[in-house]
Amino acid sequence: MAVKSRIVKGFISLPYNWSMGPTTTRFYEEFKNKRIMGTRCEKCNRVLIPARSFCSGCFVETTNWVQVSDEGTIRTWVLINFSYEGQPMAPPYITGIIDLDGADVGLPHFVGGVELDDLETVAKKVRIGGRVKAVWKENREGHILDIDYFKPIN
Amino acid sequence: MAQAVAIVGTGQTECGRRTDVSYPELVYEAVSRAFDDAGLVPDDIEAVVAGSMPPAMEGVNNPHLYWADAMGAGGKPLIRTATCGSTGISLAHTGFYHVASGMFDLVLVVGAEKMYEGDPQGTMATVADPFFQRPFLAGAPGIFSLQSNEWAHRYGIEEKRVRMAAAQLSVRNHDDALLNPYAHIRIKITVDDVLNSRIIAYPVRLLDVCPASDGACAVIMASERMAKKLGRPTAWIKGVGYCGEQAFFSEGDKVVWQSAINAAKSAYSQAGITNPRKDLDLAEVYNPFTFQEMLFYECFGFCDFGHGCDLVEQGVVMRGGDLPCDPSGGTLCTNPIGATGLQRVSEVVLHVTEKAGDRQIPGAKTGLAHAMGGLDQFNGIMIISSVL
Structure with missing residues (x-):
């Protein structure tokens, strides 16, 4: 007898408690004052962002x-025009890698x-090599999204 | 290199939406075919290597435990290898290490994925760390499009030109997939279809992107002594290369991409390849996105940096060209991720043993299999030849 495979619905939702460590904790505390901090490696002289505890x-x-x-x-940069579970906002939107002045790692x-x-x-509107500036949220809680987005300037 | 390692059998499942079987049944299908191909039975195997994407993909943690019976793994050493997109090539490397070390004469290597059972992009988005990168590195299309945009800009490749070359690659892959009975997406398309398809992650359009697939692949590796005793059609692993990068996506240069360059260099050096364009008869380049494939041509030394488009425009990488790439239809048309890299290996094996059927590259003796994984973090290569 030909039997069609039965599909069983399932769902897994698990809570986590992620420890940031003191360095990331301070990095985000500084966000509340609109400051982006890195740590400099004494050996290679690079300024690493986000601030790291080791190079x-x-x-x-x-x-x-x-x-x-x-x-x-x-x-x-990339224009995101598809949806997925856990997405931070409804598409379309643009993400990019920003080389901040004074940092040796992109954000x-x-x-x-x-x-x-x-x-x-x-x-035609977003340009590699174009200048951008952080637009900070009014209420900052010590999170990567305290920066709303980076806005093209000039 | 240590003890020589042969591939004496391969097995692939038909790929696509495989709701007709359970996850272990899918694995069983690939493993049975590999045993049939090699003329072996599970009792002949001494150790098993298995892997897939992060287990959130199917919602069964450590799935190699679930697959054990489907691989005949009871009573044997069983190890899981998982490096995201590069899992399949990492699996092949792990099997190679098992045999090359002299520890085992016959090893079964299995990769599988059932992507229709979960949420692939959601799973992949959780590969990024939870504090910094996760909101921005949107699944696979986001990362690879960031890389593709940077590549085209670095060399000043005009948008119209790069889109056209990408579209030609998509047509090539879709045409070749029609010749591969295991391929998932089997449709005839035109360049205009690609150019006019919906933007997924600019510049990548729907027909520039691989599907999510269900599928499995199995490979049996043997020591030289065992391979000669079996006396079956045999492919030989001539070189392996693998390289990883720092955890932060935006730290390394993803255009002159060191992990891809280094993986190719070490595999070429072991295999005695000095001019890949001349020494290779085919390459199964991991290409979930058309644009990215051209960047790989440059990193693998198929052409100079900035000239990836040339190889498409000149037909070098097409069937009938100087160095045909992805004559299976490639990752672009079939991507059960945990199996995909191993499919690249299997396909090269089929060509150099003249068992590739309708998709055979005539006279192919030596080929390259590749896969890439993580947040653009890993690259792995295997050089496979018909001669020891």
């Missing part, structure tokens, strides 16, 4: 805190303040 390249501890600018350059974040009425022409 990703040199495997040494990094304790020298430095402030970087909330302005920078778009290294690359992934949203690029906002760009009209998305015609997706086919979006490449």
Whole structure:
């Protein structure tokens, strides 16, 4: 007898308690004052953001805190036009990698303040190498989304 | 290199929406076919290597435990290898290490995925850390489109040109998938269909993106002594290369991409390949996104940096060209992720043993299998040849 496979619905929802560690905790405390902080590696001299407790390249501890600018350059960007579970906002929206002035590692974040009425022409409005500045939220809670988005300037 | 390692059998399932079978039944299908191909039975196997994507994909944690019976793994060492998209090539490497070490003469390697049972993009979005990157690195299309945009900009490749080359690759893959009985997406398309399809993650459009697939793949590896004793059609692993990068996506250069470059270099060096364009007869390049494939051509030394589009425009990487790539239809048309890298290996094995049927590249002796994974974090390569 040919039997059609039965499909059983399931759902897994698990709570987690993620420890940020003291370095990330301080990094986000500084966000409340609109400051983006990195740590400088004494060995390779790179300024790492977000602030790290050890260097990703040199495997040494990094304790020298430095402030970087909330302005920078778009290294690359993408227009997201599809939906998925856990998405931070409804598409379409733009994310990018921002090279902040004074930092040696890019920051992934949203690029906002760009009209998305015609997706086919979006490449004319967002430019790799274009300058952007952080738009901070009014109420900041110590979270990556305390920065609403990076806005093209000039 | 240590003890020589042969591939003496491969098995693939038909891929697509495989609601007709359970997860272990899908694995059983691939494993049975590999045993039939090698003329072996489960009792012949001494150790088993298995892997898939992060288990959130199917909602069964550590699925290799669930698959054990479907792999005949009872009473044997069983190890899980998982590196996201590169899982399949990591599995092949793990099997290789098992045999090359001299510890085992016959090893079964299995990769599988049942992506219609879960939420693939949601699962992949949780691969990123929860504090910094997760909201922005949107599943696979987001990451690879960030990379593709940077690549095209770095070399000043005009948008119209890069889109056209990507569309030609999509047509090539879809045409080739029609020749592959295991492929998932089997439709005839045109360049205009690709160019006019919906934007998923600019510049990537619907027909520039792979599907989510259900599917499994199994490979049987043997020591030289065992392979010669079996006396079956045999492919030889001539070189392996694997390289990882830092955890933060935005830290490394993803255009002149060191993990891809280094993986190719070490595999070429072991295999004695000095000119990949000349020495390779085919390449199964992992291409879930058309644009990214051209960046790989550059990192693998198929052409100079900034010239990936040329190889498409000149037909070099098409069937009948100098170095045909993805004659299986590739990852673009079939992507059960945990199995995908192993499918690349299996396909090269089929070509160099002249068992690739309608999709055979005539006279192919040596080929490259590749997969990439993580948040653009890992690249792995295997060089496979008909001669030891």
